[in-house]
Amino acid sequence: MTTKAPDSPDIRVIALSAKKAQRRLSALGTAAKNEALLRIADRILADQEVILAANRQDVSDATVEMQAGRLSRSLLDRLKLDEAKLEAMAEGVRAVAALPDPANRIVEKTLLDDGLELDRVTCPLGLLAIIFESRPDAVTQISALALKSGNAVILKGGREAARTTSEIIRSLHRALADTPAIPAEVISSVTARAEVDALLEMDGIIDLVIPRGSNELVRYIQNHTRIPVLGHAEGICHVYVDASASPEMAVSICLDAKLQYPAACNAAETILVHHAAAPDVLRPLLGELLKRDVEVRACEEAREMAAGFPLKEASEEDWKTEYSGPVVSVKIVESLDEAIDHINTYGSGHTDTIVTEDRDSARRFLDEVDSAGVYHNASTRFADGYRYGLGAEVGISTSKIHARGPVGLDGLVTYKYKLYGHGQIVATYSGEKARAFKHLRL
Amino acid sequence: MTTKAPDSPDIRVIALSAKKAQRRLSALGTAAKNEALLRIADRILADQEVILAANRQDVSDATVEMQAGRLSRSLLDRLKLDEAKLEAMAEGVRAVAALPDPANRIVEKTLLDDGLELDRVTCPLGLLAIIFESRPDAVTQISALALKSGNAVILKGGREAARTTSEIIRSLHRALADTPAIPAEVISSVTARAEVDALLEMDGIIDLVIPRGSNELVRYIQNHTRIPVLGHAEGICHVYVDASASPEMAVSICLDAKLQYPAACNAAETILVHHAAAPDVLRPLLGELLKRDVEVRACEEAREMAAGFPLKEASEEDWKTEYSGPVVSVKIVESLDEAIDHINTYGSGHTDTIVTEDRDSARRFLDEVDSAGVYHNASTRFADGYRYGLGAEVGISTSKIHARGPVGLDGLVTYKYKLYGHGQIVATYSGEKARAFKHLRL
Numbered sequence: 057m058t059t060k061a062p063d064s065p066d067i068r069v070i071a072l073s074a075k076k077a078q079r080r081l082s083a084l085g086t087a088a089k090n091e092a093l094l095r096i097a098d099r100i101l102a103d104q105e106v107i108l109a110a111n112r113q114d115v116s117d118a119t120v121e122m123q124a125g126r127l128s129r130s131l132l133d134r135l136k137l138d139e140a141k142l143e144a145m146a147e148g149v150r151a152v153a154a155l156p157d158p159a160n161r162i163v164e165k166t167l168l169d170d171g172l173e174l175d176r177v178t179c180p181l182g183l184l185a186i187i188f189e190s191r192p193d194a195v196t197q198i199s200a201l202a203l204k205s206g207n208a209v210i211l212k213g214g215r216e217a218a219r220t221t222s223e224i225i226r227s228l229h230r231a232l233a234d235t236p237a238i239p240a241e242v243i244s245s246v247t248a249r250a251e252v253d254a255l256l257e258m259d260g261i262i263d264l265v266i267p268r269g270s271n272e273l274v275r276y277i278q279n280h281t282r283i284p285v286l287g288h289a290e291g292i293c294h295v296y297v298d299a300s301a302s303p304e305m306a307v308s309i310c311l312d313a314k315l316q317y318p319a320a321c322n323a324a325e326t327i328l329v330h331h332a333a334a335p336d337v338l339r340p341l342l343g344e345l346l347k348r349d350v351e352v353r354a355c356e357e358a359r360e361m362a363a364g365f366p367l368k369e370a371s372e373e374d375w376k377t378e379y380s381g382p383v384v385s386v387k388i389v390e391s392l393d394e395a396i397d398h399i400n401t402y403g404s405g406h407t408d409t410i411v412t413e414d415r416d417s418a419r420r421f422l423d424e425v426d427s428a429g430v431y432h433n434a435s436t437r438f439a440d441g442y443r444y445g446l447g448a449e450v451g452i453s454t455s456k457i458h459a460r461g462p463v464g465l466d467g468l469v470t471y472k473y474k475l476y477g478h479g480q481i482v483a484t485y486s487g488e489k490a491r492a493f494k495h496l497r498l
Numbered sequence: 499m500t501t502k503a504p505d506s507p508d509i510r511v512i513a514l515s516a517k518k519a520q521r522r523l524s525a526l527g528t529a530a531k532n533e534a535l536l537r538i539a540d541r542i543l544a545d546q547e548v549i550l551a552a553n554r555q556d557v558s559d560a561t562v563e564m565q566a567g568r569l570s571r572s573l574l575d576r577l578k579l580d581e582a583k584l585e586a587m588a589e590g591v592r593a594v595a596a597l598p599d600p601a602n603r604i605v606e607k608t609l610l611d612d613g614l615e616l617d618r619v620t621c622p623l624g625l626l627a628i629i630f631e632s633r634p635d636a637v638t639q640i641s642a643l644a645l646k647s648g649n650a651v652i653l654k655g656g657r658e659a660a661r662t663t664s665e666i667i668r669s670l671h672r673a674l675a676d677t678p679a680i681p682a683e684v685i686s687s688v689t690a691r692a693e694v695d696a697l698l699e700m701d702g703i704i705d706l707v708i709p710r711g712s713n714e715l716v717r718y719i720q721n722h723t724r725i726p727v728l729g730h731a732e733g734i735c736h737v738y739v740d741a742s743a744s745p746e747m748a749v750s751i752c753l754d755a756k757l758q759y760p761a762a763c764n765a766a767e768t769i770l771v772h773h774a775a776a777p778d779v780l781r782p783l784l785g786e787l788l789k790r791d792v793e794v795r796a797c798e799e800a801r802e803m804a805a806g807f808p809l810k811e812a813s814e815e816d817w818k819t820e821y822s823g824p825v826v827s828v829k830i831v832e833s834l835d836e837a838i839d840h841i842n843t844y845g846s847g848h849t850d851t852i853v854t855e856d857r858d859s860a861r862r863f864l865d866e867v868d869s870a871g872v873y874h875n876a877s878t879r880f881a882d883g884y885r886y887g888l889g890a891e892v893g894i895s896t897s898k899i900h901a902r903g904p905v906g907l908d909g910l911v912t913y914k915y916k917l918y919g920h921g922q923i924v925a926t927y928s929g930e931k932a933r934a935f936k937h938l939r940l
Contacts, residue, residue, distance in 0.1 A: 079838075079866050166887050172876065174886060181898055182868060263898055284899045305921040312923035396521075409917075422916050424521050426624060434614065434919030443927070444616060444915070445608050445937035456623055456705055456912040457726045458899040470898040473886070474864050475851075477876030479747040481754035485885070495887035 067254040070244050071210060071261045075183045077241035078208035082180050084237055086157040092235040093153035093200055097146040099231035100196060100224070104142055110223040111137040111192065118216045127216060130319075134190045135217055145196045148448075152200040155447045158465040159206045165498040169491070171478045173498070178469045180206035182263040185255045187277060189214040189269030195224045198266070199243050201448055205468035208242040210262070212252055214269070221245070256281035264468075266451055271378065286467060288454035290378045290404040291321030293436040296395045296421065297341075298412030299332040305433060306333070306411045307341050312435040313409070315348060319380050321452060322407050322429075322439040326375060326385045328395045329358070334388055338362050342386075350382045357388040375402040392417050396424045403427060405454045407439040407461075428454055428461035509696040512686050513652060513703045517625045519683035520650035524622050526679055528599040534677040535595035535642055539588040541673035542638060542666070546584050552665035553579040553634065560658045569658060572761075576632045577659055587638045590890075594642040597889045600907040601648045607940040611933070613920045615940070620911045622648035624705040627697045629719060631656040631711030637666045640708070641685050643892055647910035650684040652704070654694055656711070663687070698723035706910075708893055713820070728909060730896035732820050733763030734846040735878040738837045738863065739783075740854030741774040747875060748775070748853045749783050754877040755851070757790060761822050763894060764849050764871075764881040768817060768827045770837045771800070776830055780804050784828075792824045799830040817844040834859050838866045845869060847896045849881040849903075870896055870903035 081089075100107070115136050121127035164176040184207050188194045195211060202209040213221035222245070229240050246255065255262060259282040266286045267277045275289040295313050297306040313324035329337055338358060342365050345352055353370040354362070367386075374385040375398070389395045399408050407429035410421040418432040429439045439462060441449025446464030453459045459467040484491050523531075542549070557578050563569035606618040626649050630636045637653060644651040655663035664687070671682050688697065697704060701724040708728045709719045717731040737755050739748040755766035771779055780800065784807050787794055795812040796804070809828075816827040817840070831837045841850050849871035852863040860874040871881045881904060883891025888906030895901045901909040926933050 083862070083865055168880070168885065168887065172880075179865075284897075302921070308921060308923055312925050316924050316928070411921075420525070423525050423621075427914065429915045429917065431917040432919060433921050434917050435923045437924035438610070438614075438917055438919075438922070439915075443610065443924070443935065445610065445935065455726075460912055461915045470902055472869065473871045473881075473903045475871065475873040475876050475880055477874060477880075479744070479750060479853075479875050480880070481750055481877045482758050482879035482885070483754050486758065493885065493887065 067246060067251050068258070068261075070246065071183065071255070071258055073241045074208040074210055074244045075261060077239035078180065078182055078206070081203070081208065081238055081242050082159070082206040084206070088235075088237055089157070089203055089206070090153040092232065092238055093149055093203060095234055096196070096200065096228055096231040097149040097153075099227050100142060100146045100149070103223070103227040103230070104139065107142065107220065107223045107227060108137060108139070110219040111135075114217055114219045121216065131190045131216065135192065135220070137192060137220065141193065145193050148193070148197050149200040152204050152448055155204065155465060157204065158469045163471060167494050167496040167498055168475075169480070169494050172480050173476045175474045175476070176471050177474055178471050181468055181470050182207060183261065184209045184468070185212070185262045185265045185283070186210070187212045187252055187255075187265065187267045187269070187273070189273060190217055191268070192217050192220040192224055194268055195221055196228070197448070198268075199228055201450055201465060201468060203238075203242065205465055207468055209244070210255060211243070211245040212247070212255070213245075215249070218247060222247070253280065256283065259283045268451065284458065286453055286455075286459060286463060287451050288321060288404065288406060290454075291323070291406040292326070292376065292378050292402065292404040293322055293324045293406050294326050294328055294399050294403060294408040295324045295436065296328040296389075296399070296408070296410045297330060297333050297337050298392065298395075298410055298414060298417050299330040300414040300417070301330075301333050301337065301411040302413060303333070303336045303340060306337050307344055309409065309411055309433070309435050310341055311344055311348070313437055314345070314350065314384050315382070316435070316437050318382055320437065322436050323380070324384065324436050325378055326387065326402070328387050328389050328398060330392070330395070331357070331388050331390055334358070334361055339365075342367070345384060348382070350384055352384055352386055354386040355388055358386050361388070378404075392420060396421060399425050399427070405456075406452070407431065407436045409434060409436050428452070509688060509693050510700070510703075512688065513625065513697070513700055515683045516650040516652055516686045517703060519681035520622065520624055520648070523645070523650065523680055523684050524601070524648040526648070530677075530679055531599070531645055531648070532595040534674065534680055535591055535645060537676055538638070538642065538670055538673040539591040539595075541669050542584060542588045542591070545665070545669040545672070546581065549584065549662065549665045549669060550579060550581070552661040553577075556659055556661045563658065573632045573658065577634065577662070579634060579662065583635065587635050590635070590639055591642040594646050594890055597646065597907060599646065600911045605913060609936055609938040609940055610917075611922070611936050614922050615918045617916045617918070618913050619916055620913050623910055623912050624649060625703065626651045626910070627654070627704045627707045627725070628652070629654045629694055629697075629707065629709045629711070629715070631715060632659055633710070634659050634662040634666055636710055637663055638670070639890075640710075641670055643890055643907060643910060645680075645684065647907055649910055651686070652697060653685070653687040654689070654697070655687075657691070660689060664689070695722065698725065701725045710893065726900065728895055728897075728901065728905060729893050730763060730846065730848060732846040732896075733765070733848040734768070734818065734820050734844065735764055735766045735848050736768050736770055736841050736845060736850040737766045737878065738770040738831075738841070738850070738852045739772060739775050739779050740834065740852055740856060740859050741772040742856040742859070743772075743775050743779065743853040744855060745775070745778045745782060748779050749786055751851065751853055751875070751877050752783055753786055753790070755879055756787070756792065756826050757824070758877070758879050760824055762879065764878050765822070766826065766878050767820055768829065768844070770829050770831050770840060772834070772837070773799070773830050773832055776800070776803055781807075784809070787826060790824070792826055794826055794828055796828040797830055800828050803830070820846075834862060838863065841867050841869070847898075848894070849873065849878045851876060851878050870894070
């Protein structure tokens with residue numbers, strides 16, 4: 057796993073330098089960090105020509121790859137930059153500068169005793185490893201979020217975007233060169249595939265890995281590291297149409313959840329329909345789905361109830377599948393409990409919605425479905441940092457630990473306890489004549 | 499790794515039942531949970547005779563083991579229960595009942611648009627696996643914390659406490675039998691060693707593992723599971739005596755940090771002394787340590803400066819060692835930076851303190867030392883849930899993810915996003931005629 061690419065500098069040295077550089081970054085105030093971000097935004101626009109030239113070379117190579125069937129059309133589309141996209145990247149960096157600083161916030165202040173004050177203070181996680189595919193705009197976005205929160209990053213981009221990525225990083229370093237307080241090493245990068253495996257073994261040095269790309273990439277990373285990973289391998293989202301659902305609302309939400317952007321992780325893969333709602337909902341719903349060329353894989357009961365519709369047979373495998381395209385599975389359930397059980401068994405803990413006019417069913421669904429997002433009468437597609445109003449999205453997490461659901465800048469900080477004393481020792485507060493603590497929340 | 503103990507019920511079935519039972523627990527209000535806790539406290543006292551009888555048998559066997567040198571004196575001491583300890587256990591459960599409920603708190607409320615409200619709400623993690631050694635009182639304490647926060651637990655106690663543990667669990671189940679709303683499966687247990695390995699493989703079912711016991715136990719668990727682990731394998735804590743430290747305060751804090759309870763994880767293992775402070779601090783400090791029979795392992799410079807004192811030679815290994823007893827390592831450093839580097843390199847991220855009269859040095863130390871607790875002029879021994887005023891301590895975490903430092907009830911909850919709509923779909927907020935979000939914090 058740790059085979060080094062020939063001539064690559066030692067990854068451990070890169071990581072340790074980045075970690076050390078982060079200490080200086082972390083000591084900076086918000087104003088200095090924002091200044092650096094604005095400088096980065098300007099620099100990217102100033103360096104537009106070289107970046108676009110590098111991108112044209114990447115795109116030209118990738119086109120050959122695509123024609124040979126080794127690269128997808130959508131990957132090629134995401135790779136391509138133009139003036140408008142660069143302008144949007146710069147705008148994105150400026151937007152991060154405008155966000156509140158998530159670090160150095162005192163979250164709690166407790167007076168343990170006179171002259172002994174305990175502060176819980178947010179602080180950067182430290183060193184992030186970001187591993188992404190295609191999308192060169194991820195470089196500026198993630199680097200900006202990291203800088204803002206006081207973290208150092210090691211970036212590893214996809215091979216197909218190598219020239220573009222390295223040109224953008226050069227541009228970031230030029231901007232940092234004008235900001236002497238921030239060492240260039242806070243934004244580091246590696247390029248060889250073997251170096252990813254080396255990074256994944258650096259628990260204790262790297263504090264968080266953020267993969268941005270295919271489910272396969274995320275799953276590979278989750279399975280090959282002891283470092284915490286922020287992200288989700290799968291988005292198996294459900295719409296549950298309850299007994300008392302409004303049929304029109306149910307159809308509208310199902311269509312939006314499945315079709316508004318089928319490749320998104322928050323698109324629905326399975327529609328569960330309460331058997332009491334099925335007579336009113338099933339045929340209109342299937343009609344609309346089939347009209348839009350969606351392939352429907354249905355349970356036996358649904359196929360019986362919708363005789364005449366060209367439905368495929370759903371297998372056990374379908375309940376666990378993220379189609380990421382115009383396919384949907386449909387299942388009739390006997391009760392709210394069966395729906396909740398199904399979702400907790402087969403879902404990925406991403407986002408699930410109930411369509412119902414019954415407040416009690418809604419309350420139970422929202423309480424008992426164990427997912428990052430649980431919705432009542434709204435499309436699963438709302439699960440997104442921008443729509444949630446987080447300002448910027450670091451990623452969407454299906455883990456329950458640290459950060460869950462769409463994660464904003466807050467996901468890049470942790471906290472530490474700072475205790476300010478005047479020589480206090482614990483012996484004073486122990487034994488027979490123990491002094492009592494005050495424990496006053498300030 | 500998954501070899502099942504003969505005749506043990508299937509662990510997966512136990513875990514899935516516990517998880518399902520947790521759904522009912524999680525739906526309960528605070529009052530119902532507190533009522534169950536008070537019932538548990540009463541029941542433990544009512545069952546005192548059978549519990550103490552079981553404990554006498556465990557203690558008798560363990561005494562034989564100790565005499566044969568297979569079990570330590572301190573383990574035997576922790577195993578032993580009496581009426582006073584049972585009373586304290588019941589009191590501990592009542593204290594948890596009195597704490598605020600960490601679940602179902604709305605942390606954030608955002609109006610995304612008219613009739614579309616997003617709530618971030620705390621909720622239980624789900625199913626906890628608690629693996630502990632000796633201390634039968636951990637059973638009631640951890641079960642109480644789990645119930646209070648709405649989590650189910652699977653308990654695995656040490657072999658030496660098997661009879662006591664199972665008698666206490668029987669008592670807990672008797673109390674839950676009087677609380678029909680809470681299924682007995684929310685407190686489950688396994689007894690065979692092989693079952694621990696089976697538990698550790700259940701990522702996706704078990705949400706958090708909490709080991710309570712030796713460093714070896716914690717390290718074994720951290721290295722054998724993909725489930726998040728709450729705890730710390732090591733507590734390598736430092737006292738750094740800065741150039742401008744008050745010598746009396748430095749000596750007092752060093753003695754307390756090392757000797758007030760040397761077996762604790764927050765006891766100091768290494769004392770770093772700035773070379774400018776050494777002439778005033780080193781000899782008095784060493785004198786006091788040696789007077790108290792502490793073995794001192796010192797760097798070359800310290801041994802030269804304190805010629806005549808019986809100091810051992812410190813090796814690289816000493817900087818990484820948690821002695822958990824009356825041994826301390828001492829190192830002279832040239833600067834604050836060297837001290838911070840040393841701590842970030844060799845420390846375990848637990849708790850570190852600076853003794854100084856220089857506010858700027860203190861600020862830099864607290865900002866740049868990457869530990870859960872960073873103190874100015876106070877003993878490292880303050881790192882403790884009770885002393886921090888958390889009410890109850892789930893454990894101390896040296897991870898930066900989810901929970902850091904002493905962890906209270908809050909460490910047993912996560913959050914979910916609940917979205918309340920009236921049929922809203924994302925298509926309305928996309929494209930040319932996109933409706934704008936309001937994103938009003940409520």
